[in-house]
Amino acid sequence: MKTPLTLTLLAALFVTSPAAAQYSARRSGTRVELEDSANQIVVSIEPGAGNKTQSMTVKGRNVLAAQGIPFMAPWANRLDEQAFYANGRKYPFNMELGNIRGAHPIHGFLGTASQWEVVEAKSDASSAWVTSRLEFFRQPVWVAQFPFAHTIEITHRLQNGALEIAATLHNLSADPMPVAIGFHPYFTLGDAPRDDWRIAIGARTEWLLSADKLPTGETRPIEQRFADPRAAKLGEHDLDHVFGDLTRDQAGRSVMSVTGKREKLEVVYGPNYRASVVYAPKGREFICFEPMAGITNALNLAQRGVYKELQYVQPGQTWRESFWIRPAGF
Numbered sequence: 001m002k003t004p005l006t007l008t009l010l011a012a013l014f015v016t017s018p019a020a021a022q023y024s025a026r027r028s029g030t031r032v033e034l035e036d037s038a039n040q041i042v043v044s045i046e047p048g049a050g051n052k053t054q055s056m057t058v059k060g061r062n063v064l065a066a067q068g069i070p071f072m073a074p075w076a077n078r079l080d081e082q083a084f085y086a087n088g089r090k091y092p093f094n095m096e097l098g099n100i101r102g103a104h105p106i107h108g109f110l111g112t113a114s115q116w117e118v119v120e121a122k123s124d125a126s127s128a129w130v131t132s133r134l135e136f137f138r139q140p141v142w143v144a145q146f147p148f149a150h151t152i153e154i155t156h157r158l159q160n161g162a163l164e165i166a167a168t169l170h171n172l173s174a175d176p177m178p179v180a181i182g183f184h185p186y187f188t189l190g191d192a193p194r195d196d197w198r199i200a201i202g203a204r205t206e207w208l209l210s211a212d213k214l215p216t217g218e219t220r221p222i223e224q225r226f227a228d229p230r231a232a233k234l235g236e237h238d239l240d241h242v243f244g245d246l247t248r249d250q251a252g253r254s255v256m257s258v259t260g261k262r263e264k265l266e267v268v269y270g271p272n273y274r275a276s277v278v279y280a281p282k283g284r285e286f287i288c289f290e291p292m293a294g295i296t297n298a299l300n301l302a303q304r305g306v307y308k309e310l311q312y313v314q315p316g317q318t319w320r321e322s323f324w325i326r327p328a329g330f
Contacts, residue, residue, distance in 0.1 A: 023128035023158065025121040032121050032156075034128040039161040041327070047116040047132045051154055053185075056163060058330045063265055065186035065286040069165070070111050071154065074136075074146040076182025077277060077296040078104045080214050085303035086148075086178045097141050104212055107184070109145065110134070119153070127159035137172055148177040166322040169313055176312040179319050180299050182277075182292035185267065192260035194285045195235025201226040201278060202254040202269075203243035207295055214297050215242055217306040234258070234287065239280040242296050244309075246276065256289040262329035267291070272321035274309045291323040 022038045031054065034043045044054045053069035055062050075084065082105060083092040093100045099109040113134060121130040136142055137149035149172040157164045171177040189197060206222050207215040222243065225232045246254035252271030256278070257264060267289040269276065275295040279288035294310050295301070302310035313319040 021123065021125070023123040023126070025123045025128045025130060027121065032118065032130045034123075034130060034156060034158045036128065036158045036161065041158060041161065041163070043156060043158055043163055045130055045132075045156050047118050047130075048114045050111045050113050051116045051132050051134070052111075053156065053163075053165070056325065058327045061190050061263075061330060063187060063189070063263075063325075063327060065188045067184075067186040067286075069183055069185040070107070071167075071181070072107045072184055073110045073152065073181040074108050074148075075180040075299060076107065076184075076290070076292045076294075078106045078212070078214055080104060080212075080297050080300055084146075084178075084299040086299065087175055088303070090303075091147065093145050097144060099141055100145055104214065108181075109142070115139065127157050129155055129157040131155040148173045148175070150177060162324050162326040164322050164324050166320065169319045171313045171315055171317055171319075174315055176314050178299055178302075179272075179293045179311040179313055182273075182290055183323065184279075184288060184290050185325070186286045186288055187258060187265050187267075188286045189258065189260040189263045189265070191263045194280075194287075195233070196260065197234040197287065198259045199226070199232050199234055199237075199278075199280075199287065200228065200255070200257045201232075201243060201276070202247045202256055203245060203276060204247060205243065205245035207242040207244060209240075209242060209296075213240060215295055215301060215306075217301065219244070234280060237280065238282040239278050239287075241278050243276045243278065244274065244295055246274070258287050258289075259329075264328045266324075266326040266328070268324040268326065270321040270323060272311065272319065273323060274311070291321075293321070 024035045032045045040059045042057045116132045116134050119131040119133050134152040151170045153168040155166045205219045208218040254269040256267045269291045273291040275292040277290040301307035
């Protein structure tokens with residue numbers, strides 16, 4: 001028979017049980033899952049598979065297509081030759097190593113890296129998060145292709161009904177390190193077909209592309225309807241576009257969005273994401289808003305004086321930036 005003291009202790013245990021908390025972080029096999037129970041959001045991350053965000057369910061509906069959110073590094077999207085430039089030097093790739101392929105190497109070579117280590121996976125009263133770390137400098141075949149010793153940390157954080165993905169690069173090299181990373185989120189909505197989605201792009205400039213999807217150096221003003229979420233219907237577009245000169249709020253953040261009948265996703269870029277690729281091919285039920293530290297082929301276009309916004313992180317210093325995914329209407 002339970003005594004009044006026992007019942008009191010059981011009641012106290014129930015009230016303080018982690019299951020009753022709004023936020024939680026837990027391991028599920030090789031994955032880490034973050035949950036915000038109040039907003040009914042669950043995010044699944046796979047550290048051992050490129051630290052990719054595998055899914056983000058909002059009230060039971062996954063807002064990520066099957067490809068999830070891959071991380072692109074040491075560069076995002078295409079290069080125009082089998083080499084890159086930094087600090088006035090040319091660094092040819094060793095194609096025999098097998099981790100870089102094609103005449104226009106794309107998305108770096110860390111997309112499926114298994115060497116990520118979970119630093120911590122925790123929750124408190126205000127958020128749930130997981131931080132994973134990749135020690136790039138320890139892998140000879142990586143350093144052979146991108147000879148800048150550095151570490152990468154990525155933190156996924158659920159807070160206030162939004163997912164923040166924060167990237168930190170620490171340069172351990174003696175030379176300044178160029179920053180050309182990016183993310184490639186694949187978003188989808190469930191309450192309307194792709195062609196009925198409406199999009200808004202927070203940018204002023206579009207970079208014109210060659211047939212190989214490389215910026216030519218020419219730009220033009222963005223179509224005005226892209227700035228109005230009521231005007232740009234995705235069915236009218238077959239997108240694989242590069243945008244720059246992002247429009248910013250007072251905090252330096254830029255917003256891209258896709259809206260169905262009621263469902264809406266906003267993707268908010270921090271100030272150090274200087275460009276966006278928007279990829280939404282006809283006949284595919286997804287749209288990608290890709291936060292990028294620089295435009296496609298930024299490393300090589302900067303060497304030629306065509307691109308002026310290539311970022312560097314100085315020796316011993318750190319580059320940081322976040323982007324956020326904010327769902328509404330679910």
